[in-house]
Amino acid sequence: MDISPELIRILREARRVAALTGAGISAESGLRTFRDAQTGHWAQYRPEELATPGAFRRNPKLVWDWYAMRRGRVAEVEPNPGHYALVEMAQHVPHFTLVTQNVDGLHVQAGSRDVIELHGNIQRVKCFDGCGVVETWEETDDVPRCSSCGAYLRPDVVWFGESLPFGALESAVEAARACDVFFSIGTSGVVQPAASLAYEAKNRGAVVVEINLEPTPLSGKAEFALHGKSGDVLPALIKRAWG
Numbered sequence: 501m502d503i504s505p506e507l508i509r510i511l512r513e514a515r516r517v518a519a520l521t522g523a524g525i526s527a528e529s530g531l532r533t534f535r536d537a538q539t540g541h542w543a544q545y546r547p548e549e550l551a552t553p554g555a556f557r558r559n560p561k562l563v564w565d566w567y568a569m570r571r572g573r574v575a576e577v578e579p580n581p582g583h584y585a586l587v588e589m590a591q592h593v594p595h596f597t598l599v600t601q602n603v604d605g606l607h608v609q610a611g612s613r614d615v616i617e618l619h620g621n622i623q624r625v626k627c628f629d630g631c632g633v634v635e636t637w638e639e640t641d642d643v644p645r646c647s648s649c650g651a652y653l654r655p656d657v658v659w660f661g662e663s664l665p666f667g668a669l670e671s672a673v674e675a676a677r678a679c680d681v682f683f684s685i686g687t688s689g690v691v692q693p694a695a696s697l698a699y700e701a702k703n704r705g706a707v708v709v710e711i712n713l714e715p716t717p718l719s720g721k722a723e724f725a726l727h728g729k730s731g732d733v734l735p736a737l738i739k740r741a742w743g
């Protein structure tokens with residue numbers, strides 16, 4: 501793994517580090533990325549046709565079953581060395597903020613604390629009418645109802661066309677603007693507003709480091725673009741910096 505000594509020096513001296521992760525960090529746990537997940541019965545639907553409030557309104561059971569399938573896959577997998585490396589990084593850096601677009605909860609399961617989950621969490625459900633009820637997901641065949649107002653419960657994730665959870669984006673932007681080093685890990689960097697965080701960081705003088713299997717629109721703007729699996733690159737980075 502070719503990691504520049506300059507990056508290691510910068511990382512050791514950094515006071516504030518922020519990291520944004522995407523579906524790629526969970527790929528080595530065995531979870532397919534968002535757009536690759538449509539197989540079998542679900543191959544006939546595009547994710548964009550299922551992950552919307554309109555789709556749920558039209559056919560709550562269809563959307564519920566799709567999320568139940570996805571949640572089932574999450575339940576079968578474990579965090580991988582990439583997730584654990586970020587737990588370790590937080591122990592070495594004075595101020596570390598982890599922001600994720602993933603709804604799988606694997607960062608928390610690995611032991612990361614105060615994770616900013618920009619797109620929600622598939623382990624929770626909330627009231628579709630927005631009465632404020634949020635609960636842990638229980639297995640049911642039919643779409644469950646809200647115990648408070650009787651509306652349907654829906655996954656507590658962000659759907660296309662919806663705003664991000666209150667405060668989450670604000671905290672993520674704050675961390676991006678304040679950090680010395682910003683990592684963009686396993687994300688295609690095309691979904692806003694998450695994709696803008698790297699640019700917020702760069703505009704405030706942070707060193708941007710990308711870790712991805714392949715080049716993305718961010719690669720040319722990043723000071724360091726490390727191409728490889730996050731489960732290999734992150735542990736190697738930690739070992740070189742603090743091992």
Ligand code: OAD
Nearest residue numbers: 522523524527533534601686687688689691712713729730
């Ligand atoms: P994508 O599926 O768009 O991109 C996954 C990225 O991970 C790609 O750039 C891959 O090259 C990279 N990748 C795959 N395996 C990797 C590995 N082992 N190590 C490192 N990189 C790897 O996923 P996201 O960028 O997370 O939003 O997608 C962002 C959002 O798009 C999702 O959160 C979802 C979707 O709309 C919502 O559901 C609101």
